[in-house]
Amino acid sequence: MESPPAQVGPYVLLRKLGEGGMGFVHLARDPSGGHVAVKTMRPELAAREEFRRRFGKEAEAARRVARFCTAPVLDAGFDGGTAYLVTEYVDGPDLAEVVRQRGPLTGSNLEALAVGVATALAAIHQAGVVHRDLKPSNVLLSPVGPRVIDFGIAQLAGPEAPLTLAHSMGTPAYMSPEQAKGEQVTPAGDVFAWGSLMTFAGTGRPPFGSGGVAELVYRVVNHAPLLDGLDESLRPLVERALDKDPARRPTAQQLLDRLLGRAEVRVDTATKVVTDRWTPLPRPHAGPPPQGPAGVPTSPAGSGGSQTPVGSPAPHAAAGGPGQGALPHAPASTAPRPRRRWWVPVLTAVLAAVAGVGVTLAVVRPWGPGAGEPGTPETVQTVEALDSKLEIRVDALVRQGGTVRLQWTVKNVGEENAPLAGELGGGALDNTVSRVNLVPPGVGAPIYPARDDGACRCTQIPYAPFTSGQRVQLFAIYENVPEDVERVDIDMGPLGVVKNVAITAA
Template sequence: MNVQQRVGPYTLIRKLGEGGMGVVHLAEDPAGRRVALKTMRPDLAGREEFRRRFGKETEAARRVARFCTAPVLDAGFDNGVAYLVTEFVEGPDLAAVVARAPLTGSNLEALAVGVATALAAIHEAGVVHRDLKPSNVLLSPVGPRVIDFGVAQLADAPGAMATIATSMGTPAYMSPEQARGEHVTPAGDIFSWGALVTYAGTGRPPFGTGGVPEVVYRVINHAPVLGGLDERIRPLVERALDKDPARRPTAQQLVDQLLGRTGVPVAAATQAVSETWTPVVEPPSPSPGRRRPWLPILAAVLAALVGAGVTLAAVRPWERPGAEPGTPAVAATIDALGSRLHVQIDSLVRQGTTARLQWTVKNVGTENAPLSGKLGASIFDGTVSRVNIVPPGVGKPLYPAFKGDACQCAPVPNAPFDGGAQLQLWAVFEGLPETAEHVDVNLGPLGAFKNVAVTEA
């Protein structure tokens, strides 16, 4: 299709990709907003059964809440062309990222939570994804987004097992019941979640690669290969990959167990993902013969800032230095974690190259804003180990010191943090240059304080 060609009321801009179901374009709606528009294969749109089911299935997909998903915005037919419109997600897909390197640490955990959250929202709307795989997970600046839910079943045809497998791409993420051509339930998506998380964390699908028949055989008959997968996630992945659908957890149970509490709303889980996600920055592609050494540096700085979950306001008082050099802007009131918080640096005291930071957080809003799991290095970390300080002239931040496996920093109570609640936190840092008289303090989602004075013990 040519640039500027229209489908329905949408103007096509450029081709984004092509899959078994059709072609995806970047497009603009009549208001000029960018969307992703998928045109279905002509042979599908020509089937009477497809046309009958298209409206029903896409309407169900439109009921899916937008948490960790790219929501369906519109669908229709234009001169015999069936099309589906979703929110445009800026970012690479999981397959492209893992091809460079598997995910680790907080990003792997955030991916596991985010995809499980999306499945919870999808299943709550009565939809089954049926085609969860790396190319259907986009890594946006605020976390993973699941796309193409509930659409794969439109390609179904009686006795078309081989066609279904081919249209979905690799069968490595199918559940055994789907690989056998049986009825697929939400439990099938859970199996696919386990396979996808394994791939994200190891770079290999749990049932290997190869031709369709051999991979399908392994999915049905072999145990998954999970070597190298993060041990904190592995037990839950093993349960998700159970051959018996009845023994797999639900999507909500995945979210609850990953976040360590029960009944986590999908909105809260989505927020937890965005606060621990570090955006994936694709490598720059400078013109041949023209080097731009500042691009990787700029990309890394931007990723660090966004990944730290810094809440930016129109006026950023915590970034204003004091009247005199080394005088900190010691307090700020910000909107963060769903409420309004007053954050104050109480002290930063050094003894030699060791420093102790102490700060106070008070909820001056009206909403509950639990801090547990928001200030640690991962969603499983209940401390403030994510907090860091940056001395002048030092390229890397200093994070809280560890003794053995124990962070020399405050634990965060796993409890509500309602309006009026106050909490004092601390962290010890080692390796502070003896010449440093002030540092920048990054409290993650609680904000970044510039030019904080260092005092001697």
């Protein structure tokens, strides 16, 4: 096959990263010198009049999708007989690669993935677009959270395209029953795919197994999903999303509302929640990759993809082509990367927010490893409070300059319901944790959570029962903490005081 041209439109193609059923993915340089991902469609597709008509329409619709938890479409056009689509880079591996090499996601990252993908779908649907091919390789795990790519691209192949043509009509393991039967695909089909994707992320396997196309399609249409091992806090919502009847599935907006415990959550607010809860995944390196044009890493000849060694997560260098989840990551540096600390993007995002209510995932979830940053002493105590017995665990108390972030978990180990909403705030109508304060030694006044335009930079707790065995993770941001303070008492109001907790420096 001929090599792709050196330039498409105003974009200089640096190297091919991969290919799929609809075309190729290239690392490219835009006119300003920045890096973008350019997807060039196969000539036989671009030659079809129907495709050319659809391309302009669908590309314009994709450009209307808001940037919340998505990799936005920046440009599209034709250069001679080449149709191309330009998207923003996302620095991170895809979900399929991470689960394959590291196992299922757990804890806050699983929760953030659920919210992030639902947020992306809400933004996509609000623009009048249907994704049609949501699957693990179409979700990239960036340092600040998941990003959904390739929305609306599968539709470009047209309804006459065969199911087996490189997933142009969707991926069997993640498609909805109506899509598998060749019926009209609506936003409800994307919600079904969300349920399948979350099952894979939380268990390591899709809900209808694996196998040939015909076998998978039969299971999707006729079998109940296998959800064994999925986090119990997510399972009821995933079950609803996987309902065979699209009319009974929640919408993407309803997914967000259920996940965050409040009504009509805005996509920008949900995106801040994802950023706050997401822990960047470390990316081991086995040495510098070979360099291509302008210092861009190259792949081995003929590989068309990443050369990350087996056993470490690969940067997303085109697991497939357009329509197959193939958005590459930004070029990797040849210098070894220092370990990224989870709180850096979290703190940056929180401090950058200028309005809106600070919220977090007050989703009851199982205990999971890795809740605290290494080096932060774990502090646990049990108290009699709110008519029950509660276990309080300080997961992390980390500073950057004069700003400190507290993260802690409360578990109901008693027998009675102990609702938290309204108990840790400044009054019965304050369902935040604004009452929780730090008391440095020798300081007369306690330090309360910071505020933006009156809104607490802290957890907003949903009004819901908090019964025996349930647990919830909370956070608060504090400013102007003296930099010479190394330990504080944490006053949690009715939950008591946790004494002498060490602050971990960045």
